[in-house]
Amino acid sequence: MRQSRMLIPTLREAPADAETQSHRLLLRGGYIRQLASGVYTYLPLGWRVLQKAAAIVREEMNLTDAQELLMPAMQPAELWRQSGRYEVYGPELVRLEDRHGREFALGPTHEEVITSLMKDEINSYRQLPMTLYQIQTKFRDERRPRFGLLRGREFLMKDAYSFDTDWNGLDTSYWSMHAAYTRIFTRCGLDFRSVQADAGAIGGEGETHEFMALAEIGEDTIAVCPVGDYAANLEKAEYQTSYQPEHLGTRISRRANLPAPHLLATPGVHSIDELVTFTEQEAGNFIKTLIYLMDGNPVAVLVRGDHEVNEIKLKNHTGAETVQLADAATVLQVTGAEVGFAGPVGLSIPLLVDQEVGLMDTGITGANQSDYHLSGVRPGIDFALDTVLDLRNVTLGDPCPHCGSEMNLVRGIEVGHVFKLGTKYSEALGAVYSDASGQEQNLIMGCYGIGVSRILSAVAEQHHDQNGILWPASLAPYQVHIVPLSIKDETQMGLADELYEKLTSQGIEVLLDDRDERPGVKFKDSDLIGIPIRIVIGKLAKDRQVEWKERHKAEAEVLELEAALSRIT
Ligand code: ATP
């Protein structure tokens, strides 16, 4: 394609609300534009990358003999009532009514639709096993859409569903999908782990794994054994069950006998006696957890003055430190500690006073504030107050259940999820088949999702530098970027055209920057877009020489045109 004809609206600056590198660079590189919160247009470049990701997914699905179909996004509420999920799914389910007042939902996932289809179309064990999949836009009215394509309200998902006659069959289908997922994410160039996950959310007691792309901005925390293969989402890792904010309720505040969340969120609580107390161990856990949540960055805390206690100890990994608590704007930097305290952001901190640690109110304004906001380098995280209290229970660095090694905690982006559903949906919707003896049996199901659009964010998050994205060849919108420095120079343009024709005639995807722009502008855009190979055509064109530069390398080299061609083809 000729760049002068294309819609590639690169930006020097990203909008201020773009918080992650992937989000910023996808916007700046002219890949996506936001229409509404969590709702994006894929511009021509973004659409090309999305299609590449979808093609990889499709290829690998087809290799497992899964069959592609396309189901409606618009689903009768009745189906969701039958499965019991209409109420359970809550406000994430986008609901609407047609002109006759009939209720519908926009599919966040398709267990109900596929199960009702199979109920009608499958009769006999002879038709099984079978796996069906689609690549389709999903709708979820997420509480916090964010980070660009990472958490959208409208996004592209591949969802597959397997149907077996028995549990062994499901096991085979499941691991065949697991293997396909491993190939898919490898081909996408992702650094990922398959982790054991918690079955609770989808329902059922089946086996389930999540595929986590490792990235600091990831919203999941996973425990990874440094020795063996064991890795688990913290939701799953048993010793961490009290950790996940979603799973924490009022339990602790009840245990602590607090009228929380108001007590600690109300400014003006000045007596340590009124505060929740921590043991030293709990305080250590709390701070360690904060550090992990803050991606290892120092935790920034505004310490509000306490009128009665003016000396506190701050417990952390490396020991306790005594500091003076002066006034509301005190900025404390604990020497040699992994926790730095700086304001003004507002958070509670555990205070160790005479071997007892109190959770101290800090910088929270408004009596009804129930969220704490931690700020550090990366954007803040909101916690329900109860969660902060619950963090007392957390013990990090517990042993791997297999080999006893101390587990590392890392952050991950859930790019895929495989799940043994069993008969949850077939039972609810009456999807049966008849077995060899003519008996009716429930279909045994698995479901398998991939966030196709989320892959773009995960890849951009893992592959970028300060100048732009570094797409792996498998996803890059084009393979080669030809950049003639001056389009008015006939020799340069002649050589550029020749190269362009030769490459495109061999089926190679080429973007030719034929814009009348300064070289500086062209280079900046080229880096932002992030095509793997750049061929610059400048003064050396008269000698049929070009400059070859790979996006992930710092240095360029001069090559004869023919040599450049043969490197690519
Ligand atoms: P999350 O924990 O991130 O909310 P989920 O567990 O709710 O994801 P699943 O129901 O397992 O998601 O859906 C299958 C896949 O769809 C996920 O593994 C993820 O890659 C992708 N996905 C889920 N929600 C979103 C979203 N809001 N935006 C983009 N991709 C998403």
Ligand code: MG
């Ligand atoms: Mg979700």
Ligand code: MG
């Ligand atoms: Mg999840």
Ligand code: MG
């Ligand atoms: Mg999931």
